[in-house]
Amino acid sequence: MQPQPLxxxxxxxxxxxxxxxxxLLAQSPLCVCHLQDILGLTxxxxxxxxxxxxxxxxxxxxxxxxxxxxxxxxxxxxELDWQLRCLQDCLPTHPVFRDDLRRLxxxxxxxxxxxxxxxxxxxxxxxxxxxxxxxxxx
Amino acid sequence: MQPQPLxxxxxxxxxxxxxxxxxLLAQSPLCVCHLQDILGLTxxxxxxxxxxxxxxxxxxxxxxxxxxxxxxxxxxxxELDWQLRCLQDCLPTHPVFRDDLRRLxxxxxxxxxxxxxxxxxxxxxxxxxxxxxxxxxx
DNA sequence: TGCGCATATCCCTATACCAGCATATTCTCT
DNA sequence: AGAGAATATGCTGGTATAGGGATATGCGCA
Numbered sequence: 001m002q003p004q005p006l007x008x009x010x011x012x013x014x015x016x017x018x019x020x021x022x023x024l025l026a027q028s029p030l031c032v033c034h035l036q037d038i039l040g041l042t043x044x045x046x047x048x049x050x051x052x053x054x055x056x057x058x059x060x061x062x063x064x065x066x067x068x069x070x071x072x073x074x075x076x077x078x079e080l081d082w083q084l085r086c087l088q089d090c091l092p093t094h095p096v097f098r099d100d101l102r103r104l105x106x107x108x109x110x111x112x113x114x115x116x117x118x119x120x121x122x123x124x125x126x127x128x129x130x131x132x133x134x135x136x137x138x
Numbered sequence: 139m140q141p142q143p144l145x146x147x148x149x150x151x152x153x154x155x156x157x158x159x160x161x162l163l164a165q166s167p168l169c170v171c172h173l174q175d176i177l178g179l180t181x182x183x184x185x186x187x188x189x190x191x192x193x194x195x196x197x198x199x200x201x202x203x204x205x206x207x208x209x210x211x212x213x214x215x216x217e218l219d220w221q222l223r224c225l226q227d228c229l230p231t232h233p234v235f236r237d238d239l240r241r242l243x244x245x246x247x248x249x250x251x252x253x254x255x256x257x258x259x260x261x262x263x264x265x266x267x268x269x270x271x272x273x274x275x276x
Numbered sequence: 277t278g279c280g281c282a283t284a285t286c287c288c289t290a291t292a293c294c295a296g297c298a299t300a301t302t303c304t305c306t
Numbered sequence: 307a308g309a310g311a312a313t314a315t316g317c318t319g320g321t322a323t324a325g326g327g328a329t330a331t332g333c334g335c336a
Contacts, residue, residue, distance in 0.1 A: 004154065004157070004232060004234070005228075006151075006157070006224070006225075006228055006229070007151075007152055007153075007154055007157060010148045010151045010152035010157075011152040013144075013145075013148045014145060014148035014149040014152045015145075016142065016145055019142070019144070019145060019148075078227065078228060079224070079228050082220070082223075082224040082227065082228065083224070085220075086144070086217070086220040086221070086224070087144075089216065089220065090143075090144055090216060090217050090220065091144070094142060096142070
């Protein structure tokens with residue numbers, strides 16, 4: 001959009017929940033139910049924040065069967081790349097984000113994408129999806 | 139504060155006025171009246187946004203006679219340095235910010251700090267103030 | 277076709293913040 | 307002490323957004 005891409009990005013990331021979402025999506029594409037699970041959100045909260053991020057072009061979504069898979073866009077503006085590098089450098093030391101990564105890795109066994117991404121250390125580029133996410137964990 | 143320094147920074151910079159302020163202060167310390175003038179703000183708007191930035195530790199203020207001089211803090215957290223580098227890289231192409239810099243340079247003649255900073259290309263470290271800012275330009 | 281799951285949207289309330297107006301505060305100078 | 311300049315703070319109305327409950331939509335399966 002017009003009002004300075006950077007400002008849009010800042011508006012997205014100035015909310016802790018959304019920051020955590022982007023941080024996780026920088027590791028791996030994820031479906032809504034996983035984000036909801038890892039971040040401990042209600043379905044509504046997860047969906048709304050993702051809609052917000054999507055509306056501002058920070059994430060993309062594609063449907064896979066009954067699941068919506070969210071991921072960082074393949075082609076990113078320079079502004080966003082700066083932020084991703086910043087997150088990479090600044091967040092790992094903070095407990096909240098460390099724990100998020102721990103929980104993400106714990107899903108490896110349950111979910112093909114997470115396994116792919118975490119295991120293969122692929123940097124969240126959107127590989128084609130091969131199998132299904134876990135059933136929504138309660 | 140606690141809630142993740144990065145989030146604080148994002149909250150500060152997600153407002154265009156504050157982003158422009160930080161962008162200018164990255165070039166040179168400035169008094170309120172100069173910021174007000176360059177950005178075309180009311181006195182109240184300038185003061186409030188500066189108070190917000192100050193409350194969140196993105197800027198420091200010191201009094202010099204009757205003027206308050208705002209500047210970036212000498213010791214900056216890594217999070218803030220990332221953003222300053224990002225601004226440096228992403229903003230100059232955008233008209234709004236280019237014009238701000240133009241107006242800043244135009245004040246060179248009128249104001250010792252601007253002259254110092256812009257002229258000597260000192261990077262907004264807080265040198266000791268030697269003379270006065272211009273009388274508030276109308 | 278009908279059901280269940282995953283996700284999105286609508287409606288409502290509470291909160292944060294911006295902008296402007298009026299007023300208070302802090303200096304400096306006389 | 308008094309005046310005036312520079313800056314800060316209180317109050318108010320308006321807007322954006324978070325969060326929750328209920329409901330709607332899209333898709334796969336029996």
